[in-house]
Structure formats: structure tokens, C-alpha cells
Amino acid sequence: MAAALQLDRVSKTYGAMCAVDDVSLTIREGERVALIGASGSGKSTLIRLASGLILADSQGRGTGAVHAFGVKVQEAGRLSAEVRSARRNIGLVFQQFALAGRLSVMTNVMVGALGRMNALRGTLGLFNSDERRTAYAALAEVGIAQHAAKRARELSGGQQQRVAIARALVQGARLVLADEPIASLDPKSAKRVMDTLVTMSRDHGIALVVSLHQVDYATTYFDRVIAMNAGRVVFDGPASRINAGFLTELYGASAEELILPSQFAVTPPPAEAVLSQTVS
Numbered sequence: 001m002a003a004a005l006q007l008d009r010v011s012k013t014y015g016a017m018c019a020v021d022d023v024s025l026t027i028r029e030g031e032r033v034a035l036i037g038a039s040g041s042g043k044s045t046l047i048r049l050a051s052g053l054i055l056a057d058s059q060g061r062g063t064g065a066v067h068a069f070g071v072k073v074q075e076a077g078r079l080s081a082e083v084r085s086a087r088r089n090i091g092l093v094f095q096q097f098a099l100a101g102r103l104s105v106m107t108n109v110m111v112g113a114l115g116r117m118n119a120l121r122g123t124l125g126l127f128n129s130d131e132r133r134t135a136y137a138a139l140a141e142v143g144i145a146q147h148a149a150k151r152a153r154e155l156s157g158g159q160q161q162r163v164a165i166a167r168a169l170v171q172g173a174r175l176v177l178a179d180e181p182i183a184s185l186d187p188k189s190a191k192r193v194m195d196t197l198v199t200m201s202r203d204h205g206i207a208l209v210v211s212l213h214q215v216d217y218a219t220t221y222f223d224r225v226i227a228m229n230a231g232r233v234v235f236d237g238p239a240s241r242i243n244a245g246f247l248t249e250l251y252g253a254s255a256e257e258l259i260l261p262s263q264f265a266v267t268p269p270p271a272e273a274v275l276s277q278t279v280s
């Protein structure tokens with residue numbers, strides 16, 4: 001079975017700065033992985049490389065190849081001819097909500113279906129009743145169907161993230177890459193977004209990679225953690241290994257940035273709470 005995501009010796013350099021330095025990793029189908037690291041460690045760059053939003057260095061030490069479900073995204077600094085079909089399997093959720101704020105929540109979610117529509121219908125935004133039904137069901141699944149007719153910009157940050165998750169569901173994504181999806185949210189909204197992501201992954205067998213600034217969320221919601229520092233993977237293993245002492249070993253003084261002050265500490269949700277529907 002092809003991996004959900006496979007990176008083979010991928011690097012990305014900006015001038016003299018090596019943002020991602022010779023990274024190889026495999027994410028299995030349905031697996032949930034937290035990507036942690038201090039600011040500037042390369043998390044966003046890695047996620048952009050994985051989705052083909054940016055190109056890896058062409059003069060790497062290895063092939064610099066990225067595959068999603070066996071379909072090539074890029075290799076040796078060039079996008080693959082199959083990138084469109086590779087991207088169909090990849091849903092993206094970003095820190096800045098990446099929605100069209102003036103358009104309705106429903107329309108933003110239906111955009112997820114564009115990859116499967118013919119070009120003319122897609123360009124004109126002529127969604128059919130099936131696509132509308134699917135979008136509404138996805139909004140219900142993430143607990144915000146009641147906001148379907150509102151403009152996206154009228155929603156709170158956490159609700160907008162759940163719109164992005166519903167869009168990935170409508171897209172039929174089998175891998176969701178979420179780049180700091182809770183970075184600008186208050187703790188309550190952050191928890192709700194994380195619950196929604198994990199529930200989506202469990203219910204649909206969707207592989208999930210979430211980059212996070214704060215380690216508590218990583219250890220609460222994920223079994224596997226990949227830690228980056230200065231563009232390199234410095235740890236890839238069970239979340240149970242991650243504690244303050246280990247982080248200090250990995251990051252020295254900058255470990256402080258990754259540890260939540262105690263007043264914001266995340267309490268582990270009971271399994272049934274994670275699995276239950278989130279309602280705003």
C-alpha cells in the first residue's frame with residue numbers, strides 16, 4: 001500500500017538559509033502526526049513542499065521527491081505532470097484561514113468539489129444539488145451547518161478553520177496537512193478545532209499532519225510526533241517520549257517557546273469527547 005505521504009531527501013534553501021535540510025519521512029494511510037518545532041524551524045516550508053505549493057531545491061543531495069498515495073507531487077525541483085491528481089488527495093488547512101471572506105460559507109466549502117468538476121462549471125461556480133447536499137453534510141459534520149448562508153468573514157477564527165476542514169471533506173481528501181491551524185485561536189476554540197480535525201481523521205481514515213507551536217496539543221492529540229530544528233528532523237517517534245526535559249535536550253533554551261504556560265495547559269479530552277460531534 002502506498003504511503004499517504006513520502007518525502008525522499010527533500011531540501012529547500014532561501015539564499016544562505018536552509019529552511020528544510022535533507023528531510024525524508026513517511027506518513028502512513030490514516031496516520032495522525034504532529035509536526036513540532038520552534039519558530040523558523042521549517043514546519044511551514046515542509047508542509048508547502050509536501051503539497052507542491054513550493055518547489056524543493058533541484059541540486060539536493062538526493063532525489064528531492066515527494067509522493068502522495070504513490071502519485072508524484074514533485075521531484076528534483078520540478079512539479080510532476082501528475083501534480084493535479086496528487087493534490088486532489090491533499091486537503092490544506094492554514095493558520096490564516098484561506099477562505100474567500102466575501103463568499104458564503106457554503107460556497108467556500110463547495111470549492112472543495114472544484115477538482116472533480118468540469119472546467120466550465122467550475123469557473124462559473126455552477127454547483128449542482130449533489131454538491132450542495134455534500135457541502136451541507138460536511139458543515140453539519142464539523143458542527144457549523146447553522147452558519148451555512150453567512151459570509152465566511154462573519155465567522156470566528158475557529159469556525160473558519162472548521163469551514164476549511166469541511167472543504168477538505170468535500171474535496172474527498174485522504175491526507176490533510178494543517179499548518180498551525182490553531183495559532184491565532186483562544187484555548188477553547190483551539191481545542192474545538194483540534195477535536196474536529198482528529199474526529200475527521202478517525203471517522204474517514206484520513207491521514208493528518210498538523211504543525212503546532214505548542215507541544216501540549218501534540219502530546220494530547222497525537223501518537224507520533226516529528227520534531228524539527230533548523231530545517232532538520234531531530235526526533236520522530238512516540239508522543240509519550242515528549243516531555244519538558246526531552247524538549248530541553250532537543251532545543252536547549254528555545255524549548256521554552258514550545259511549552260505552554262500552565263494556565264493554558266491542555267487537558268486531554270476523553271476519547272468519547274473527541275469522537276463526538278463538535279457543536280459551536
Ligand SMILES: Nc1ncnc2c1ncn2[C@@H]1O[C@H](COP(=O)(O)OP(=O)(O)OP(=O)(O)O)[C@@H](O)[C@H]1O
Nearest residue numbers: 014017019037038039040041042043044045046213
Ligand atoms: N519565502 C521565504 N523567503 C525567505 N526565507 C524564508 C521563506 N519562507 C521561509 N523562510 C525562512 O525559512 C525558515 C523556516 O521557515 P518556516 O516558516 O518554514 O518555519 P516554521 O517552523 O513554520 O516557523 P513558524 O512556527 O514561525 O511558522 C525561516 O528562517 C524563514 O525565515
